[in-house]
Amino acid sequence: MTNKLLRRWAPGIAVAAAAALGLTACGSGGSGSDSGTDADAVTSALAKGGSITVWAWEPTLKQVVTDFQAKYPKVHVNLVNAGTGNDQYTALQNAVGAGKGVPDVAQIEYFALSQFALGKSVTDLSPYGAKDLAKTYSPGPWNAVNIDGGVYGLPMDSGPMALFYNKKVFDKYHLPVPTTWDQYLDDARKLHQADPKAYITSDTGDAGMTTSLIWQAGGKPYAIDGTKVSVGFDGDAGTAAFTKVWQPLISEHLLSPVVPWSDQWYKGLGDGTIATLATGAWMPANFTTGVKGASGDWRAAPLPQWKDGQHASAENGGSSLAVMKAGGNKALAYAFLQYAAQGAGVQARIKGGAFPATTADLDSQAFLDTAFPYFGGQQANKIFSQSAKDVLPGWSYLPYQVYANSIFNDTVGKAYVSGTTLTDGLKSWQDKSVDYGKQQGFNIG
Amino acid sequence: MAVISPPGIGKRSAPGLSPPGRAASRRHWAGWGFVSPFLIVFALVFLAPIGYSVYLSLYRSQLIGGTRFVGLDNYQQAFGDHEFWSGLGRVGLFLLVQVPVMLGVALLVALALDSGRLYGRSFFRISIFLPYAVPAVVASLMWGFMYGKRFGLVASINEHLHTSLPDPLAPGWVLASIGNIVTWEFVGYNMLIFYAALRVIPGSLYEAAEIDGAGQWRIIAAIKLPAIRGALVIATVFSIIGSFQLFNEPSILKSLAPNAITTYFTPNYYTYSLSFAGQQHNYAATVAIVMGLVTMVVAYAVQLRGMRKEV
Numbered sequence: 038m039t040n041k042l043l044r045r046w047a048p049g050i051a052v053a054a055a056a057a058l059g060l061t062a063c064g065s066g067g068s069g070s071d072s073g074t075d076a077d078a079v080t081s082a083l084a085k086g087g088s089i090t091v092w093a094w095e096p097t098l099k100q101v102v103t104d105f106q107a108k109y110p111k112v113h114v115n116l117v118n119a120g121t122g123n124d125q126y127t128a129l130q131n132a133v134g135a136g137k138g139v140p141d142v143a144q145i146e147y148f149a150l151s152q153f154a155l156g157k158s159v160t161d162l163s164p165y166g167a168k169d170l171a172k173t174y175s176p177g178p179w180n181a182v183n184i185d186g187g188v189y190g191l192p193m194d195s196g197p198m199a200l201f202y203n204k205k206v207f208d209k210y211h212l213p214v215p216t217t218w219d220q221y222l223d224d225a226r227k228l229h230q231a232d233p234k235a236y237i238t239s240d241t242g243d244a245g246m247t248t249s250l251i252w253q254a255g256g257k258p259y260a261i262d263g264t265k266v267s268v269g270f271d272g273d274a275g276t277a278a279f280t281k282v283w284q285p286l287i288s289e290h291l292l293s294p295v296v297p298w299s300d301q302w303y304k305g306l307g308d309g310t311i312a313t314l315a316t317g318a319w320m321p322a323n324f325t326t327g328v329k330g331a332s333g334d335w336r337a338a339p340l341p342q343w344k345d346g347q348h349a350s351a352e353n354g355g356s357s358l359a360v361m362k363a364g365g366n367k368a369l370a371y372a373f374l375q376y377a378a379q380g381a382g383v384q385a386r387i388k389g390g391a392f393p394a395t396t397a398d399l400d401s402q403a404f405l406d407t408a409f410p411y412f413g414g415q416q417a418n419k420i421f422s423q424s425a426k427d428v429l430p431g432w433s434y435l436p437y438q439v440y441a442n443s444i445f446n447d448t449v450g451k452a453y454v455s456g457t458t459l460t461d462g463l464k465s466w467q468d469k470s471v472d473y474g475k476q477q478g479f480n481i482g
Numbered sequence: 483m484a485v486i487s488p489p490g491i492g493k494r495s496a497p498g499l500s501p502p503g504r505a506a507s508r509r510h511w512a513g514w515g516f517v518s519p520f521l522i523v524f525a526l527v528f529l530a531p532i533g534y535s536v537y538l539s540l541y542r543s544q545l546i547g548g549t550r551f552v553g554l555d556n557y558q559q560a561f562g563d564h565e566f567w568s569g570l571g572r573v574g575l576f577l578l579v580q581v582p583v584m585l586g587v588a589l590l591v592a593l594a595l596d597s598g599r600l601y602g603r604s605f606f607r608i609s610i611f612l613p614y615a616v617p618a619v620v621a622s623l624m625w626g627f628m629y630g631k632r633f634g635l636v637a638s639i640n641e642h643l644h645t646s647l648p649d650p651l652a653p654g655w656v657l658a659s660i661g662n663i664v665t666w667e668f669v670g671y672n673m674l675i676f677y678a679a680l681r682v683i684p685g686s687l688y689e690a691a692e693i694d695g696a697g698q699w700r701i702i703a704a705i706k707l708p709a710i711r712g713a714l715v716i717a718t719v720f721s722i723i724g725s726f727q728l729f730n731e732p733s734i735l736k737s738l739a740p741n742a743i744t745t746y747f748t749p750n751y752y753t754y755s756l757s758f759a760g761q762q763h764n765y766a767a768t769v770a771i772v773m774g775l776v777t778m779v780v781a782y783a784v785q786l787r788g789m790r791k792e793v
Contacts, residue, residue, distance in 0.1 A: 127758055156545055242741055264546050294632075296738060301633050437545065443745060443759035450741030454653050473760065478546030 079165060079375070082368035086111025089370050092119045092129065093144035095193070095356065097389030101382040105373060108381075114373060122146065126153075126439060133158045133363060141364035142373055145190060146356045147181035148245070148434045148442070151261065154189040155436045159359040161187035165371045173379060177352035177428035178394040185263060190357030191378035192394035194386070196317025197424035198249060198340045198353050201324070204413070205334040206235065206309045215341045218282040221313075225291040228312055236293035237286070239302060239311045242453045244445035245353060246315065247279070252351035252432045254278040254343040258467070261433050265480045268435070268470045270463040278343045280459045287453060294453075307331045315340060317353035318421035322390040325411050332410070337417040339424060350427035355394065392421065399425055437477060441470045538767035545761075556768035565746035566769055570776065572657060573748050577725040580661040585717060588669045592676035593702060607677070611670035618667060622734035625663045626651075629738070651739035660731045668724070672717045679713035680706060715788035719781045726777045729754070749773045 091102070091114055102114045117140065119128045126149055132139045133156070145153055153159045167188040171179060178192030202214060207224075210231045215221035225237035240246070251258060256275015260267045270276045286292050293311050295301045305311035306328045314320065324335060340350055358378050360370045376382045383395050387404070398404055399422045408414045435441050448469055449462035474481050539556050543549040560566055594600055595607055613621065628635035629650040636647050650659040683705065691701050707714075729750040736743040745755035749769060757766035 123759070127761075130761060152545070296740060299738070301630065304633065440760045443755065446740040447744040447746070454741045476544070476762075478544035 078368040079372045082366065083109055083112065083372045086113075087366050087369050088113040088115065089141040089364070089366055089373060090115040090117060091142040091144075091358075091373065092117050092125060092140040093142075093358070094118050094121045094125060095144055095391070097386040097391050098144075098377065100385045100389060101377045104381065104385055105376050108376075109372075112369065112372075122149075123439060123443075129153075129158070129361075130156075133361075136363060139361050139363035141361060141366055141370040143359055143361055144193065144356050145359050146354070147178065147192075147352070148438045150182060150190055150357055150359065151184050151434060151436045152439060153359065154184040154187070155264070158362055159189050160362050160364075160367060161189060162191070162360060162371060162374075163188050165368075167191065170379070173396060174394050175396055175399055175425040175428070176430055177425065178355055178357070180430060180432065181352070181355075181434075182357050190359035191374045193356045193358050193378050194319065194391045195394035195425060196319050196352050196354035196392065197421055197428055198253065198315060198317055198351050199320075199417075199420050199424055200313055200315050200338045200340050201320060201335055202313040202338060203306075203309055203311075203331070203334050204336045206312045214338050216339075217345050218278075218341045218343055221341045222282050222285060222291075225286055226289065229289075229291050235310050235312060236305075237291055238313045238315070239293035239295040239297060239305060240286075240453075241292075241294055241296050242446050242450040243297065244442035244449075247283075247445070247449065248434070249351045249353040250283075250315070251275045251279045252429060253340060253349050255349065255429060257431060257433075259433055259435050260482075261436060264478070265482055266436065266474050267482045268467045268474070270467045271460070275343075276463060280463070284452075284459045287459065292453075303327045309334070317355065318392045318424065319354060321409060321411060321417065333413050336412050336415055337409075337420050339420055348423075348427045349429050350424040351432070352428055355392075394425075435470060435474075436479070437470075437473060440473055441466070444469055535767040535771055538764050539771055540764075542764050543761070552764075556765050557772070559765065560768050560772050563769075565744075566749065566752060566772075569746045569749045569752050570773070573725050573728055576657060576661060576728065577722060580664060581718065581721040581725060583661075584665045584669055585672055585714070585721065587665070588672035588717070589676055589714075591669065591673045592680060593706065595673075595677055596680040596706070597698070607674075611674055613667050613669075614671040616667070618730040619734055621663055621667055622731045625659070625666075626735050626738045629659055629735075651735065651742055653742040656735065656739055656742040660728070660735065663731050664724075664728075668721070672721070675713050675717050676710055679710035683709045711788070715785060718788065719785055722781050722784060723777055726750075726773065726780075 086109070089112070091098070093116065098116060102116045106112060106114055119125045119140075125144070129139075129143055129145075143159075145159070150159070170188075170191070173179075174182075174192045175195060175197070177197060178195045182188055182190045182192055200215070206212075206228070207214060210228055212224045212227060213220065215224050221237065228235050228237055248258075251270075251273070252275070254275035256273045256279065258268060258270045258273045258276055260269075293305060295305050295311065302311070306314070306324075307330045309331075321337075325332070328335075339348075342349060358374050360367055360374065364370055377386075379395065383393055383398055387393055387398060393399060393404075405419050405422060406416055407418050409417045445466060448466040449459065451457040451465075452459045452462040471481050540551060540553060541549055542552045542556065591606075591610055595603055600606060616624075631637055631640075631647075631649040631651070636650060639645060640647055648655055650656070687705050688701060691705060696704065727750050728748040732743050732747045732751050733754070736747075743751075745759065746752040750773070753766040753769045753773070756762040756769065
């Protein structure tokens with residue numbers, strides 16, 4: 038179960054067959070290996086060699102490790118898959134608690150990173166020159182690794198959001214591709230009326246998507262200042278904008294009650310009964326592998342806007358690589374981070390189907406010009422890349438978002454299956470998040 | 483729950499044969515030597531985990547502030563924990579409804595098999611027992627697909643018979659749906675317990691009953707049921723423990739019905755969520771201990787009540 042639920046957070050987990058994406062044509066406009074850190078320790082660590090352990094589940098890292106070891110023969114990287122998402126965090130937290138078996142490097146998703154930073158389990162990378170990398174990464178991921186004035190990981194990939202839509206369905210019913218969420222709601226009504234089996238999208242209550250859309254609407258329900266935390270969905274303008282559209286979608290039964298990543302869901306994406314999907318730019322690889330039959334039907338479009346004429350976006354998913362505080366060889370660990378998240382490793386991962394967080398790659402002409410045969414030859418990276426630039430700054434997740442997301446369906450989920458309103462559901466999510474924060478010793482303001 | 487204690491070998495020697503003190507103490511030690519392999523394993527796999535859980539339940543770890551001793555605070559929290567009690571209430575309801583239904587069906591089937599009037603007895607016995615051989619996880623997945631209101635069996639029935647069956651995975655129905663899965667899984671198992679007990683009733687009793695002119699119903703009520711009372715009590719106790727420990731079925735179905743099954747749906751699922759999603763190992767240990775005590779009390783009460791008239 039956990040795997041399925043977490044897959045949305047794990048961009049690229051199903052990315053194995055990414056050659057089909059045609060991304061192999063990507064050029065080498067990358068940031069190269071001269072990435073501008075002047076920490077001598079890192080260079081000498083590479084020269085000296087040694088062994089590091091990396092915990093990650095992202096499949097494209099395997100190639101990166103192979104390349105890295107080929108380039109630096111004295112270095113041995115032990116790549117361990119300690120579980121996906123939550124499973125790995127549990128293992129990691131246990132290892133940190135026991136003070137034994139802690140890896141040198143760990144893959145940590147953006148929404149979970151502040152939890153580890155706060156627990157002082159991951160290292161601030163500023164001394165290694167990570168502070169100077171602001172321009173290297175797109176704003177969303179960069180913001181996510183900057184916590185309390187420190188840099189606690191290097192962005193490995195990103196998930197700027199886009200709207201994927203089934204063009205065949207939209208053409209059949211002469212629906213306009215929505216540019217605003219109001220129009221989206223309008224399309225939802227028309228579509229479901231024209232074909233009672235078809236829905237604009239499927240949603241059974243998804244914490245990641247809900248927070249991302251509130252983020253895009255300019256909402257800031259979470260405010261974090263060290264150990265001072267506040268949670269406020271009530272009175273948050275972005276949240277109000279979100280519920281104004283999403284409540285009618287739920288109440289008028291315009292959302293397919295199919296659980297994401299289930300077999301029914303893939304089937305629905307393929308047969309046109311789920312007509313759109315607002316999610317991160319890592320989705321195409323999942324389309325090509327999971328919904329083969331609908332090749333050519335789907336297109337990507339910019340995310341609909343909450344206010345007409347705006348250009349706002351948000352991130353959904355994505356991971357960083359972090360250096361563990363209890364790890365042995367930090368300089369060498371950082372050298373690996375540089376290679377994998379900034380140097381030649383980025384290219385290898387793009388070839389594997391991952392969506393980069395590095396601006397150089399996002400802006401490279403070859404990357405932008407890549408045609409996606411699955412999307413009828415559309416140059417979808419142009420949309421994704423623009424979305425990455427439009428991500429609104431200033432968003433933060435809770436330092437215990439992993440837990441908060443786990444109780445999303447207990448609270449907000451009620452709005453999907455009973456008379457509870459979305460606003461009430463969010464309020465009760467807020468209350469429970471506050472309770473947990475208090476129990477965990479946070480200063481809740 | 484029967485508490486099995488090793489007989490006190492040292493104290494049991496007949497008065498006249500009892501050897502002098504020194505010899506007695508030597509024999510005492512030899513006894514421990516024989517028992518020790520068992521005791522060591524018993525301590526390691528039973529006592530140590532329970533002891534560790536109790537130890538954990540007296541502390542609290544926080545993201546901010548680390549671990550500290552809190553005495554019985556966790557227990558106090560558990561007694562006022564609405565989510566814990568709602569989970570307990572849910573399995574209590576499950577116990578009151580599902581267990582009688584399951585045991586009733588199992589008993590009926592066992593009596594039918596035992597009546598000797600059933601054609602193809604071994605075939606029925608095997609096929610009813612077969613679901614028990616299916617792992618609970620697989621069974622839940624299988625039923626989960628059948629419950630699907632859009633593509634599953636329910637959808638097909640609705641489509642072909644033009645009915646509108648309620649969604650088995652809706653919040654109001656999901657407990658009943660889980661009860662159905664559990665019943666399907668365990669009827670065969672309980673049937674086998676009852677059937678085995680029925681087979682050992684001496685045939686002479688039936689002959690005597692027949693001579694006295696008793697009918698089949700009379701035989702069941704006066705001979706068969708009293709004779710298998712022990713088996714009935716054991717099956718009930720197992721089922722009570724099983725109900726309180728409900729975990730696999732809700733945890734598998736949660737991926738299909740994320741909003742109907744909460745993270746505190748059953749006490750066991752609650753401890754799992756507390757521990758793995760919330761990192762609240764201490765509180766999870768507390769809930770587990772409280773739940774263990776509740777199970778023990780209820781199971782023991784049922785056993786006492788069930789065995790009372792038998793002696």
